[in-house]
Amino acid sequence: MNAFWTETDAAPPATQASRAHAPAAGREAAERAAHEAHKLEKRLCRQVGQAIMDYHMIEEGDRVMVCVSGGKDSYGMLDILLKMQQRAPIRFELIAVNLDQKQPGFPDHILPAYLEQLGVPFHIETQDTYSIVKKVIPEGKTMCSLCSRLRRGILYRVADELKVTKIALGHHRDDMLQTFFLNMFFGGKLKGMPPKLVSDDGGHVVIRPLANVAEKDLVRWAEHREFPIIPCTLCGSQENLQRKQIGNMLRDWEKQYPGRIESMFTALQNVVPSHLMDTQLHDFEAVRATGMADADGDTAFDLESFTLPTVGGFPMRIL
Numbered sequence: 165m166n167a168f169w170t171e172t173d174a175a176p177p178a179t180q181a182s183r184a185h186a187p188a189a190g191r192e193a194a195e196r197a198a199h200e201a202h203k204l205e206k207r208l209c210r211q212v213g214q215a216i217m218d219y220h221m222i223e224e225g226d227r228v229m230v231c232v233s234g235g236k237d238s239y240g241m242l243d244i245l246l247k248m249q250q251r252a253p254i255r256f257e258l259i260a261v262n263l264d265q266k267q268p269g270f271p272d273h274i275l276p277a278y279l280e281q282l283g284v285p286f287h288i289e290t291q292d293t294y295s296i297v298k299k300v301i302p303e304g305k306t307m308c309s310l311c312s313r314l315r316r317g318i319l320y321r322v323a324d325e326l327k328v329t330k331i332a333l334g335h336h337r338d339d340m341l342q343t344f345f346l347n348m349f350f351g352g353k354l355k356g357m358p359p360k361l362v363s364d365d366g367g368h369v370v371i372r373p374l375a376n377v378a379e380k381d382l383v384r385w386a387e388h389r390e391f392p393i394i395p396c397t398l399c400g401s402q403e404n405l406q407r408k409q410i411g412n413m414l415r416d417w418e419k420q421y422p423g424r425i426e427s428m429f430t431a432l433q434n435v436v437p438s439h440l441m442d443t444q445l446h447d448f449e450a451v452r453a454t455g456m457a458d459a460d461g462d463t464a465f466d467l468e469s470f471t472l473p474t475v476g477g478f479p480m481r482i483l
């Protein structure tokens with residue numbers, strides 16, 4: 165893989181404001197907005213490029229099925245992947261796929277019109293999973309687990325029919341951290357949401373090109389690009405309460421100690437198996453004194469201390 169994935173030579177994007185001949189009073193604000201949008205675009209391209217490169221997500225000749233739901237994340241993923249495709253020295257195809265689950269009020273004209281105007285190949289799969297889920301799940305119970313199981317099966321089948329080599333999903337950094345804490349708090353496992361993994365049916369490679377991207381940046385990008393967002397509450401199901409709680413917890417931590425999310429995310433990429441307790445990951449039986457000093461060795465009686473990012477100009481230290 166080459167460094168081109170992370171080169172960020174994107175041309176400044178035209179914003180709504182800069183498109184018009186703005187009056188003098190508004191020109192400065194429009195220029196500032198255009199500059200901010202340009203910076204954001206560069207950051208998104210760099211972060212997506214870095215993830216593609218680090219995890220070998222896309223290779224020459226790949227045919228990538230980009231799952232588009234009509235939400236800000238998948239719109240953002242498709243948008244950035246299209247930019248990467250234009251400048252990549254390798255050739256790969258993108259095909260946008262949407263599953264219309266026949267939820268009441270789903271505006272089924274929005275996505276086809278948007279994708280047609282983009283000029284990207286696309287496929288809309290229509291399957292009335294909504295009726296099945298409604299029939300099977302008792303009133304008032306969460307429908308999400310059956311709904312997503314059905315959706316997964318359909319998307320795998322579509323991936324086979326379209327002969328794609330990768331399935332791209334729009335999960336971002338915050339989704340991945342939430343999954344990590346959900347697994348730890350409720351599943352008793354140190355396990356996150358991987359940037360690249362074989363699907364549970366063993367038949368597909370799933371990639372998450374937004375792995376390094378913060379949700380707040382996707383919100384801003386969706387506003388800037390004016391994506392035609394389709395609301396995700398059409399099915400009337402309750403949101404996953406546990407995920408919501410974890411999301412709130414992470415946001416509160418970040419508010420209290422700015423930089424904590426970044427630090428936790430970095431930690432997912434810096435695992436030290438010898439300092440955990442999984443006997444499958446580390447051979448504790450083979451541990452012997454080496455006689456060599458090692459900064460990563462046990463500090464015996466001293467508990468480690470950490471320097472947190474500065475808050476209000478003061479560095480925080482905790483034990």
Ligand code: SF4
Pocket residue numbers: 307308309311312396399400401402
């Ligand atoms: S929120 Fe609705 S559409 Fe989404 S997984 Fe749950 S039941 Fe399915």
